[in-house]
Amino acid sequence: MRVLSIILIVYGIICLLIAALRPTFIMQSKKFQLMEKYIGKLGTILTVLGFGIAALVAGILIYE
Numbered sequence: 001m002r003v004l005s006i007i008l009i010v011y012g013i014i015c016l017l018i019a020a021l022r023p024t025f026i027m028q029s030k031k032f033q034l035m036e037k038y039i040g041k042l043g044t045i046l047t048v049l050g051f052g053i054a055a056l057v058a059g060i061l062i063y064e
Contacts, residue, residue: 001062008059015052019045 018026022045026032035044 001064005059005063008055009063012052012054012056012059015048015055019049019052 032044035047039047
């Protein structure tokens, strides 16, 4: 479970960085453009932020 928790913590940190910095090479990818089309720019950022926080909390909780 240690490996999974470390992966979740790293994934959470990456998601938080993407939500905070919004790098153009990531935000211009097809996946993010499709998300922006359906839920808007703020919704996309909040979704990435939500996934980041959820992964970070889950990783911290299952770390032994």
